[in-house]
Amino acid sequence: xxxxxxxxxxxxxxxxxxxxxxxxxxxxxxxxxxxxxxxxxxxxxxxxxxxxxxxxxxxxxxxxxxxxxxxxxxxxxxxxxxxxxxxxxxxxxxxxxxxxxxxxxxxxxxxxxxxxxxxxxxxxxxxxxxxxxxxxxxxxxxxxxxxxxxxxxxxxxxxxxxxxxxxxxxxxxxxxxxxxxxxxxxxxxxxxxxxxxxxxxxxxxxxxxxxxxxxxxxxxxxxxxxxxxxxxxxxxxxxxxxxxxxxxxxxxxxxxxxxxxxxx
Amino acid sequence: xxxxxxxxxxxxxxxxxxxxxxxxxxxxxxxxxxxxxxxxxxxxxxxxxxxxxxxxxxxxxxxxxxxxxxxxxxxxxxxxxxxxxxxxxxxxxxxxxxxxxxxxxxxxxxxxxxxxxxxxxxxxxxxxxxxxxxxxxxxxxxxxxxxxxxxxxxxxxxxxxxxxxxxxxxxxxxxxxxxxxxxxxxxxxxxxxxxxxxxxxxxxxxxxxxxxxxxxxxxxxxxxxxxxxxxxxxxxxxxxxxxxxxxx
Ligand SMILES: Nc1ncnc2c1ncn2[C@@H]1O[C@H](COP(=O)(O)OP(=O)(O)OP(=O)(O)O)[C@@H](O)[C@H]1O
Ligand SMILES: [Mg+2]
Numbered sequence: 001x002x003x004x005x006x007x008x009x010x011x012x013x014x015x016x017x018x019x020x021x022x023x024x025x026x027x028x029x030x031x032x033x034x035x036x037x038x039x040x041x042x043x044x045x046x047x048x049x050x051x052x053x054x055x056x057x058x059x060x061x062x063x064x065x066x067x068x069x070x071x072x073x074x075x076x077x078x079x080x081x082x083x084x085x086x087x088x089x090x091x092x093x094x095x096x097x098x099x100x101x102x103x104x105x106x107x108x109x110x111x112x113x114x115x116x117x118x119x120x121x122x123x124x125x126x127x128x129x130x131x132x133x134x135x136x137x138x139x140x141x142x143x144x145x146x147x148x149x150x151x152x153x154x155x156x157x158x159x160x161x162x163x164x165x166x167x168x169x170x171x172x173x174x175x176x177x178x179x180x181x182x183x184x185x186x187x188x189x190x191x192x193x194x195x196x197x198x199x200x201x202x203x204x205x206x207x208x209x210x211x212x213x214x215x216x217x218x219x220x221x222x223x224x225x226x227x228x229x230x231x232x233x234x235x236x237x238x239x240x241x242x243x244x245x246x247x248x249x250x251x252x253x254x255x256x257x258x259x260x261x262x263x264x
Numbered sequence: 265x266x267x268x269x270x271x272x273x274x275x276x277x278x279x280x281x282x283x284x285x286x287x288x289x290x291x292x293x294x295x296x297x298x299x300x301x302x303x304x305x306x307x308x309x310x311x312x313x314x315x316x317x318x319x320x321x322x323x324x325x326x327x328x329x330x331x332x333x334x335x336x337x338x339x340x341x342x343x344x345x346x347x348x349x350x351x352x353x354x355x356x357x358x359x360x361x362x363x364x365x366x367x368x369x370x371x372x373x374x375x376x377x378x379x380x381x382x383x384x385x386x387x388x389x390x391x392x393x394x395x396x397x398x399x400x401x402x403x404x405x406x407x408x409x410x411x412x413x414x415x416x417x418x419x420x421x422x423x424x425x426x427x428x429x430x431x432x433x434x435x436x437x438x439x440x441x442x443x444x445x446x447x448x449x450x451x452x453x454x455x456x457x458x459x460x461x462x463x464x465x466x467x468x469x470x471x472x473x474x475x476x477x478x479x480x481x482x483x484x485x486x487x488x489x490x491x492x493x494x495x496x497x498x499x500x501x502x503x504x505x506x507x508x509x510x511x512x
Contacts, residue, residue, distance in 0.1 A: 101352065
């Protein structure tokens with residue numbers, strides 16, 4: 001369902017994704033793990049038509065998302081790592097806009113919106129502007145929105161970021177449900193290793209833009225000779241914290257990018 | 265089509281929810297109208313140019329349409345900052361439809377603003393030659409709004425963050441306004457200034473409105489119409505192209 005070959009993305013002289021290749025089968029739940037700044041979100045952006053790869057190939061359901069963008073967009077849904085709601089609209093209106101943009105028929109849309117808002121416990125607040133929501137409520141709304149239409153592939157970029165344990169549970173149950181019932185292929189990232197261990201059929205570990213391991217959770221634990229996925233992860237990626245401080249050169253690049261238009 | 269409609273509706277909802285902003289955005293045109301209208305009126309009259317309030321009202325209406333349409337285009341920057349842009353960019357809808365929905369929404373808001381300012385002008389004493397010319401003036405407002413909303417999108421598509429906003433304000437929007445003949449007649453100008461003002465699309469928009477509201481024109485109402493349509497179409501195509509190239 002997803003095929004990535006020798007994918008590379010550079011920002012100026014910095015290589016964020018470095019020669020990454022993997023495949024995800026139809027109906028599989030694939031967890032993409034890696035420390036902060038490893039290149040997970042950048043990889044997802046390239047798969048979801050938001051960034052053009054520097055080199056390498058991507059196929060979503062046989063389509064190259066950087067060439068046949070519209071076709072590719074019909075295949076996937078995505079929950080972004082960063083906020084993407086309209087704070088001036090209500091929860092209901094945010095879902096409504098999404099439903100229309102994703103061609104969910106009117107008759108299906110309304111009941112499903114109600115069902116999802118209830119599932120993620122936002123029903124009482126549906127007519128409040130989203131800017132008045134707490135961080136976790138916004139996150140739950142983003143997730144609910146992601147399930148409003150049923151895509152072939154669902155990208156979840158750190159969906160559980162900032163969620164309480166109840167909501168996390170709810171989310172993963174729902175992910176498993178759509179995966180089993182509708183054969184939706186799921187590509188997810190998370191920093192909670194126990195979640196990945198529980199939910200994912202297969203795992204890829206990325207560090208400094210390079211894929212350092214892939215396989216079933218069990219295989220990865222065996223390969224590293226560890227008991228838990230957490231230990232395996234630390235063994236594969238080291239235990240130093242990733243520093244992402246922006247220096248002045250970075251700030252200048254930022255400025256240059258702003259004025260160089262779409263090119264960069 | 266429904267994608268265009270829902271994005272248009274979104275712009276209107278956002279507008280109707282920003283009451284404070286609506287009031288604030290009426291303040292500036294009112295300031296120009298009252299201070300200049302009554303302050304410069306006597307000088308203008310003595311110079312044999314007629315009633316300044318009559319003259320400046322279409323300019324002030326044009327200004328409010330210019331400001332709100334170009335800012336609606338630049339609203340892209342806000343949506344980028346707050347993330348909503350991503351949501352629309354990955355949707356299975358051709359980007360041209362997303363761009364059209366946004367632009368129509370922003371233009372509609374700009375036209376509403378223009379009509380509000382026109383009402384304020386009428387209250388202050390502005391009188392068009394006939395009230396049935398008001399719909400014609402609205403036609404010019406539509407053209408001004410579409411043109412500058414498209415320009416806003418074209419610029420906003422290339423900016424990564426809000427830092428450029430002030431620069432655009434100072435070095436693009438204000439010059440467009442001041443060099444458009446909104447505040448002074450475009451006749452008997454020094455050669456260089458005459459050339460610059462004739463390159464400013466807003467000059468034709470305001471001249472067009474004056475031609476229908478006051479029966480006075482520099483370029484001719486028909487020329488105004490053609491220039492606005494041609495430049496507007498080019499900017500719409502250019503804006504759509506730039507929008508289709510956005511990366512996040
Ligand atoms: N637009 C950009 N310009 C320059 N550098 C970028 C850009 N986007 C991402 N990067 C850099 O690319 C690297 C990978 O970023 P990415 O967002 O993919 O990491 P991630 O694996 O998703 O991390 P996290 O777990 O923190 O979300 C980082 O070092 C980041 O600073
Ligand atoms: Mg990330």
